[in-house]
Amino acid sequence: MGTLADHIEAYIKRMLRESQTNSVELSRAQLADTFACVPSQINYVLTTRFSLERGYVVESRRGGGGYIRVGRVPVADRYTHAMQILQTIGDELEEKQLNDILACFRDMQWISEIEMRRIRGIVQQEVSTVSQGKELLRASLARALLFWIVKSAE
Amino acid sequence: MGTLADHIEAYIKRMLRESQTNSVELSRAQLADTFACVPSQINYVLTTRFSLERGYVVESRRGGGGYIRVGRVPVADRYTHAMQILQTIGDELEEKQLNDILACFRDMQWISEIEMRRIRGIVQQEVSTVSQGKELLRASLARALLFWIVKSAE
DNA sequence: GAACTTAACGTCAGTAATAGTCAAAGAAGG
DNA sequence: CCTTCTTTGACTATTACTGACGTTAAGTTC
Structure with a gap:
């Protein structure tokens, strides 16, 4: 009931x-x-x-x-893993952790070397515009961009 | 309807x-x-x-x-135009402004209807996780995602 | 060519129809 | 008990639509 x-x-x-x-x-x-x-x-x-x-x-x-x-929005099975990784991103994300995740995505061949650098560039650019809450913003940006990529690949 | x-x-x-x-x-x-x-x-x-x-x-x-x-609006070079629009995004971005930009990108056929919804979804999702600085975060996310798309299309 | 007439379009404020937010009360499960 | 999930309702925000009134341009008359 x-x-x-x-x-x-x-x-x-x-x-x-x-x-x-x-x-x-x-x-x-x-x-x-x-x-x-x-x-x-x-x-x-x-x-x-x-x-x-x-x-x-x-x-x-x-x-x-x-x-x-x-x-x-259909969730393809082969990307379940990627989604799980994205869900490990908490409220805050240090630069080192971001690099780890990016490396992981690259190793899985979900993104290329060039795309990895591009993401790092975009995130650095955006994070540098704020004085507070850099880790918070980095977490959001990383989730957003990687989520986009995972979804777009479907 | x-x-x-x-x-x-x-x-x-x-x-x-x-x-x-x-x-x-x-x-x-x-x-x-x-x-x-x-x-x-x-x-x-x-x-x-x-x-x-x-x-x-x-x-x-x-x-x-x-x-x-x-x-x-006359578009000589689509890439330039897209970048110009991205540069109009300031520190803060209201939901309404984001919708305008997305509608514009869709009308220019830079993104599809589905992609427009996806972006809105991702941004909403991320913005809803913070209690302060929603406009700031929205601006960053929009710039990051749209910049990504523009760069990827080059 | 000044005054008048007609044919457009513009503005703004008000009304109605929706949906969103938030905090507090209530219920259910440990 | 204590925590977490559900439910409610008062208040807020947004969007659509209308109509009265205002403005501008072109044509007509004398």
């Missing part, structure tokens, strides 16, 4: 399975009405169950004709 | 694609009539969807024989 959030999650996932396009468009208010709950409950379900890490992208628009679109 | 504004936007973009000259001339009153709306709705669409930030120029003239001309 699941919670309300579980039911809403299942409902959206069923819609996704039934859609040909791998994405569905919802109306927050209408969905909330269907499940007789407050609209913000829908946001709760989306943030807890349909995160990028779990393989979903959520877009939305407010105002008249607003909507919420939930899309499935 | 989309809103009225979305339809008018699509209509104008189709006209633009079909025109060889990279620009189209409209009659506000006539267009409003076609879509059965008030004329100012056309202005709304033009300011929200065809801004300079998104890579369009709009000229118009009032009075008898008045017109509205919508054109794509």
